[in-house]
Amino acid sequence: MWALQDAGLTPVVKASVDRYNKDSDNKATLSTYINDAYKQKIQVAMGSPNAPDVFFNWGGGNLAQFVQADQVEPLDDTLAKKPEVRDAFLANVMDTAKIDGKQYGLPMTGTQPVIFFYNKAVFTAAGVQPPKTYPEFLKLVDTFKSKKVTPIALPGSQGWTELMYAEYFLDRIGGPEKFAAIAKSGGAAWQDPAVVKALQMCQDLAKMGAFGTNFASINYDNAGASKLLATGKAAMFLMGTWEYPNQLTNNPAFAKKDLGWFPFPTVPGGVGEPGNLVGNPSNYFSVASGSKNKDAAIDYLTTTVASDAYIDDLIKSGAVPATKGADAKLAGKPNAEFNTDVYKMVSTAPAFAQSWDQAVSPDVAKRLLSNLQKLFLQQMTAQAFADDMAQAQ
Amino acid sequence: MSSVSLRERPGFVWAAPAAVFFALFGLVPIAVVVYLSGTSWNGLGTPQWVGTENWSALLDDSDFLPSLRTTALLTVGTWLVQTPLALLLGVWSAGAQRFRAVLSTVFFLPLLLSTAAIALVFVSLLDPNFGLAASWGKYLGAPDGNFLGDPSRALPTVIFVLAWQFVPFHTLLYQAATRQIPASLYEAAQLDGANTVRQFFAITLPQLRNTIVASSVMMLVGSVTYFESVLLLTNGGPGNATKVLPLHMYQEGFVAFDMGYASVLAVLLVIIGTVLSVVVVRTTGYHRMASDREGL
Numbered sequence: 095m096w097a098l099q100d101a102g103l104t105p106v107v108k109a110s111v112d113r114y115n116k117d118s119d120n121k122a123t124l125s126t127y128i129n130d131a132y133k134q135k136i137q138v139a140m141g142s143p144n145a146p147d148v149f150f151n152w153g154g155g156n157l158a159q160f161v162q163a164d165q166v167e168p169l170d171d172t173l174a175k176k177p178e179v180r181d182a183f184l185a186n187v188m189d190t191a192k193i194d195g196k197q198y199g200l201p202m203t204g205t206q207p208v209i210f211f212y213n214k215a216v217f218t219a220a221g222v223q224p225p226k227t228y229p230e231f232l233k234l235v236d237t238f239k240s241k242k243v244t245p246i247a248l249p250g251s252q253g254w255t256e257l258m259y260a261e262y263f264l265d266r267i268g269g270p271e272k273f274a275a276i277a278k279s280g281g282a283a284w285q286d287p288a289v290v291k292a293l294q295m296c297q298d299l300a301k302m303g304a305f306g307t308n309f310a311s312i313n314y315d316n317a318g319a320s321k322l323l324a325t326g327k328a329a330m331f332l333m334g335t336w337e338y339p340n341q342l343t344n345n346p347a348f349a350k351k352d353l354g355w356f357p358f359p360t361v362p363g364g365v366g367e368p369g370n371l372v373g374n375p376s377n378y379f380s381v382a383s384g385s386k387n388k389d390a391a392i393d394y395l396t397t398t399v400a401s402d403a404y405i406d407d408l409i410k411s412g413a414v415p416a417t418k419g420a421d422a423k424l425a426g427k428p429n430a431e432f433n434t435d436v437y438k439m440v441s442t443a444p445a446f447a448q449s450w451d452q453a454v455s456p457d458v459a460k461r462l463l464s465n466l467q468k469l470f471l472q473q474m475t476a477q478a479f480a481d482d483m484a485q486a487q
Numbered sequence: 488m489s490s491v492s493l494r495e496r497p498g499f500v501w502a503a504p505a506a507v508f509f510a511l512f513g514l515v516p517i518a519v520v521v522y523l524s525g526t527s528w529n530g531l532g533t534p535q536w537v538g539t540e541n542w543s544a545l546l547d548d549s550d551f552l553p554s555l556r557t558t559a560l561l562t563v564g565t566w567l568v569q570t571p572l573a574l575l576l577g578v579w580s581a582g583a584q585r586f587r588a589v590l591s592t593v594f595f596l597p598l599l600l601s602t603a604a605i606a607l608v609f610v611s612l613l614d615p616n617f618g619l620a621a622s623w624g625k626y627l628g629a630p631d632g633n634f635l636g637d638p639s640r641a642l643p644t645v646i647f648v649l650a651w652q653f654v655p656f657h658t659l660l661y662q663a664a665t666r667q668i669p670a671s672l673y674e675a676a677q678l679d680g681a682n683t684v685r686q687f688f689a690i691t692l693p694q695l696r697n698t699i700v701a702s703s704v705m706m707l708v709g710s711v712t713y714f715e716s717v718l719l720l721t722n723g724g725p726g727n728a729t730k731v732l733p734l735h736m737y738q739e740g741f742v743a744f745d746m747g748y749a750s751v752l753a754v755l756l757v758i759i760g761t762v763l764s765v766v767v768v769r770t771t772g773y774h775r776m777a778s779d780r781e782g783l
Binding site: 159306460 | 617620638724725745
């Protein structure tokens with residue numbers, strides 16, 4: 095088995111492997127890798143005799159390319175025999191590992207939607223409330239600008255942080271179908287008026303100074319943006335829910351007292367449901383079709399990730415599991431307020447779109463992230479962006 | 488063949504170990520890359536032969552010419568910044584006084600740090616809100632500390648970081664070469680009444696000619712392969728302001744998983760690097776290995 099090396103997750107997976115090995119004749123071994131190295135290693139290993147039996151993946155386009163190369167085993171037959179496993183998970187999270195109607199993976203991490211974080215002290219000092227609608231949000235941007243606070247922290251040296259705005263704007267304006275069309279076929283779907291409008295809104299937001307003037311120098315990995323929020327130099331920060339444990343570790347005093355959160359505001363006139371989310375529904379374990387231990391691999395998968403022991407371990411690690419009824423287990427645990435809020439958002443979300451850079455194939459994702467930087471820097475128009483992507487995909 | 492003639496003219500056999508290693512780790516990979524440049528391969532399964540398709544894709548690649556230009560700018564910038572600095576520092580530190588020895592040690596410290604460590608330290612130093620860039624930016628024309636995020640400042644900033652890293656190495660070359668210059672030349676010049684500046688231009692600089700060429704070849708060829716620093720500092724951004732050719736190759740190969748096209752870029756890099764070093768060596772007379780003991 096191959097998985098990512100992650101301080102929170104690795105012990106959970108490790109414990110599940112140990113439990114499995116104790117009760118089974120098959121002995122599973124777990125290898126973990128860091129993120130970028132893993133992406134390269136799995137790409138080269140799949141289809142070779144060295145492929146792992148069970149492998150970690152991100153679902154979406156990343157999984158789809160393995161499926162297209164006939165490297166992944168569909169799980170539908172197994173799940174038909176074990177409906178309790180299939181029904182244990184939230185449907186909108188399972189969807190991300192569905193390729194052409196077939197299920198190719200099971201969720202194995204906590205769910206991580208993208209939401210707005212904010213600094214309560216800064217909001218109180220400005221006498222404002224978290225916004226519900228986009229016009230309210232824009233008014234907040236002006237308020238904070240006049241108070242010399244950067245309205246939104248944006249680690250714009252990395253394109254994926256800018257992507258979150260495009261994802262939400264398109265979802266709010268055109269609904270999840272617009273991106274679903276892009277993920278499926280690309281081409282003209284990129285030139286849909288809703289896409290151009292969403293990109294235009296990103297550019298306008300950058301142009302009006304919502305992110306300050308030096309956002310393209312700010313880095314997420316060295317905590318530059320998180321610190322902006324924690325020190326009150328910025329008022330808001332759009333980020334995945336992994337930001338919460340981040341703040342707890344790096345700025346505990348701030349996280350306990352002044353860290354607030356709210357969902358992305360609604361956009362008047364848009365057709366997307368206000369409760370829709372974007373982000374990482376989950377990460378997935380899939381079974382390689384070339385595996386010599388296929389039955390054992392499927393057996394491990396279906397007996398583990400939906401089991402009580404695994405879910406409890408996930409919660410203990412601070413994650414919000416993507417299983418039905420997990421909210422009852424979250425109550426009374428550390429960070430229950432944040433985690434139950436996140437769970438509520440995810441379980442009631444009409445749609446939960448996967449981050450675009452993971453939903454499309456790697457070459458399209460690369461182009462997309464590079465164009466986003468140009469868009470936010472006013473080097474590329476929304477229309478040119480859409481045309482370029484239409485040509486690339 | 489007698490053993491005597493073997494001793495007098497060491498033949499191919501003596502070069503065999505080196506030749507085998509060079510073939511195995513130098514020529515074979517290049518040959519494989521040339522082969523891959525004619526295939527379509529995303530790393531999964533087997534490469535499909537597509538002929539010259541990847542090569543004609545060069546013309547449609549909107550990032551290719553800009554990245555070639557950025558590489559050229561980086562190469563020229565690196566040479567222009569590092570050569571005078573390394574030369575002056577090297578000549579100066581070749582002196583014998585004790586405080587120079589101490590200072591020289593300090594200069595050489597960057598040489599001991601790994602490229603990745605240096606790049607990551609500078610990413611933190613250049614954070615516009617919490618790094619040195621926040622307080623020093625205003626003296627350098629960037630009050631908001633926006634160095635790596637500004638399309639016009641990013642490349643000069645990268646050149647600066649590279650200089651910080653590599654000037655010590657070239658200083659070391661110049662220091663060693665300067666110490667080889669016979670003291671008698673300077674004594675004679677002093678008798679003739681030449682001052683320090685005159686001595687530098689009339690003796691030191693000409694005597695260092697071969698070192699200048701060697702150091703320049705390393706800088707020029709090296710700057711065609713600068714990759715880790717750019718990857719960690721800016722990842723080619725903002726936009727594609729610092730996207731050099733090696734980084735473009737890496738992104739096509741290991742981010743977009745278009746191995747065929749990445750191989751085309753790799754072949755181009757081999758050609759550019761070779762041409763560059765041949766041109767420098769030919770035009771400077773370095774290949775004649777002229778004596779650096781001129782006038783003795």
